[in-house]
Amino acid sequence: xxxxxxxxxxxxxxxxxxxxxxxxxxxxxxxxxxxxxxxxxxxxxxxxxxxxxxxxxxxxxxxxxxxxxxxxxxxxxxxxxxxxxxxxxxxxxxxxxxxxxxxxxxxxxxxxxxxxxxxxxxxxxxxxxxxxxxxxxxxxxxxxxxxxxxxxxxxxxxxxxxxxxxxx
Numbered sequence: 001x002x003x004x005x006x007x008x009x010x011x012x013x014x015x016x017x018x019x020x021x022x023x024x025x026x027x028x029x030x031x032x033x034x035x036x037x038x039x040x041x042x043x044x045x046x047x048x049x050x051x052x053x054x055x056x057x058x059x060x061x062x063x064x065x066x067x068x069x070x071x072x073x074x075x076x077x078x079x080x081x082x083x084x085x086x087x088x089x090x091x092x093x094x095x096x097x098x099x100x101x102x103x104x105x106x107x108x109x110x111x112x113x114x115x116x117x118x119x120x121x122x123x124x125x126x127x128x129x130x131x132x133x134x135x136x137x138x139x140x141x142x143x144x145x146x147x148x149x150x151x152x153x154x155x156x157x158x159x160x161x162x163x164x165x166x167x168x
Contacts, residue, residue, distance in 0.1 A: 001021075001051070004062075005143070005147055007014045008060070008062050008140060008143065009061045009064050009140070009144060010061070010142045012057050012058070012059075012061055012071055012076055012136075012137065013057070013058060013060075013061035015053070015133070015136075016053070016054045016056075016057035016058035016137075017054075018059070019050045019051070019053035019054035019057060019133065020054045021052070022050035022053070022054075023047050023051050023054065024049075026043045026044070026046045026047035026050060027047055027163075029043050030043045030044065030047070041121070041122040041123055042121055042122060042123025042125065043118075044121075045119055045121045045123055045125065046123075046125075049125075049130035049133075052130070052133065052134060053130065053133030053134070053137070055137075056133055056134045056136070056137025056138060056141075057136065057137040057139070057140075058137075059137050059140070059141040059144075060137070060140040060143065060144035062140045063141065063144045063145070063148070064147075064148075072139045074086065075087060075090065084152075087124055087152055088149070088153065089153055091145065091148055091149040092149065093153055094145050094148075095142070095145040095148075095149050098138065098141050098142040098144075098145045099142050101138045101141070101142070102135070102139045102141065102142040104140040105134050105135040105137075105138040105139070106130070106135045106138075106139065108131055108135070109128045109131045109132055109133075109134075109135045109158050110128075112126070112127040112128040112131055113126070113128040
């Protein structure tokens with residue numbers, strides 16, 4: 001199971017990277033279209049879709065690598081059982097919030113598909129297509145929080161380092 005989850009997080013990070021390459025491609029296309037005098041309708045919209053996709057697809061990977069911003073002032077003052085309880089409570093809240101975000105993201109994709117919602121630009125892209133990266137990213141983020149919570153409850157979680165916070 002661990003290998004499968006780590007593969008999921010790695011794949012999500014790769015997709016985030018591909019989305020960033022998509023942003024670059026759209027920006028370069030826009031620049032080239034202006035310099036060479038041809039139309040590239042929708043390239044700004046597609047750059048935005050790719051940027052959103054990059055952000056959402058990177059959520060789980062950055063969480064698992066301990067690269068999310070954490071406020072450790074309170075938990076850092078606790079020791080022993082109190083620290084463990086605070087960590088579990090924080091993970092429970094984060095898991096619940098990520099579940100809420102994932103559910104509504106998937107619901108938004110479904111709703112956009114159901115009503116045939118399209119972008120307002122000249123490209124008229126069906127919005128459920130770019131929204132898929134948001135939904136997939138938030139679902140994988142929720143899975144990552146569930147993973148963190150289970151690891152914490154089993155005593156196998158390696159907490160994010162607070163070393164960087166102490167040096168600033």
